[in-house]
Amino acid sequence: MFRSKQVHFDEDSHSYDLWERGLDRRLSEPDRAWSSSQTLTENGSPNLTNLSNQCNTTVGDVVTHQFSLQNQTQFGQVNGRLRYGRIVYSTEQVPRLTCQVGAAGVVKPAFQTTGALNNSVDPQSRVIQNNWPTVAFAHNLWTVLSTKTPPIVYTVGYIRDPLVQFPNLSNVNNLRGPYYLTRFNSISDMITAFLNDYTNALACATDFDSKLFTDALDITPQVNDYANMLVLSVRQMFGNIELTSGWDGTTYVQTDIMAF
Incomplete structure (x- = not known):
């Protein structure tokens, strides 16, 4: 679990757009290590999905991305890394939240241009080096009027059963x-x-x-x-x-x- 908190110390109002992503070659190395390029080549590619139909509504409590290896072996491991289970990446459902699953080279520039994501899911399962699949959230905080705002909270979990x-x-x-x-x-x-x-x-x-x-x-x-x-x-x-x-x-x- 981790959080982001916006604080400013002057008397002016400020507008913020917040971007968080996972399974990215620069920002989320632990996830990439779990499904490294070598073991992906040997045992299958990551399957990335979005548990919710959309993330720009106020219906429901939580939005979750999940990703996993396409070919899994229960209790199996390669180089000390388990070959089964799925990673879940979640945040609370709030107004002006957007999300996207896709290539890092597409998702990040879209946010930089518009300050939001388009709520789409790239359905293609592929090896990690192929267009660097990324799961991302974007929060539009609009104008922050006080020196403190409620934190935005994210969770990352590794689900295995058994x-x-x-x-x-x-x-x-x-x-x-x-x-x-x-x-x-x-x-x-x-x-x-x-x-x-x-x-x-x-x-x-x-x-x-x-x-x-x-x-x-x-x-x-x-x-x-x-x-x-x-x-x-x-x-x-x-x-x-x-x-x-x-x-x-x-x-x-x-x-x-x-x-x-």
């Missing part, structure tokens, strides 16, 4: 899926809840960071670097934990929880 194979007491591998599937009816519902929880999540994270930093300073009061490293390390640890639920043959069981 998550792991785990042997039971009889040494038989059981599939375990995302725990959140026991709490939400769909991925879209989960993304909406995640975005809506942004303010609370930010407050909790800020409070936790502050307490952890203070406790670390009690151990090494003269070394701020240690405290900062500890805070960053714990964030990464939390980010690497996946909560899973066991599969009973019909559905994932809410009370069967394991963390990996």
Whole structure:
């Protein structure tokens, strides 16, 4: 999850157009690394779609881009990169939001010219080097009259189901899926809840960071670097934990929880 916030410190009003994109050769290297050119050539091209029909209306809560490998292998990996699942890239549905899926050389110049995107989806699946497929959002903020505006929030997620194979007491591998599937009816519902929880999540994270930093300073009061490293390390640890639920043959069981 990340955000963009506009602040100005004079007494004048200002107009803003905000552009965000993913799976781009310059701006989103982690996504490109997940589906690098070498492994794409060996195992298939990315399939890019838009979960919503359009993104310039005020109907619905969230707009999501998703992209995935066209040819997938469950639990397979190449060079340490998983070969299944999909990446979802979302933002809240607000007035004057536009989006586009297409070639980077087409999408970015269109925004630079008009300050908006045309809500179209390029249906062609292709290797990453072929016209550099990009998924993008554009927010037209119009005129900002105050020194602070509500933040624009984006989320990036990696959806896999199942998550792991785990042997039971009889040494038989059981599939375990995302725990959140026991709490939400769909991925879209989960993304909406995640975005809506942004303010609370930010407050909790800020409070936790502050307490952890203070406790670390009690151990090494003269070394701020240690405290900062500890805070960053714990964030990464939390980010690497996946909560899973066991599969009973019909559905994932809410009370069967394991963390990996």
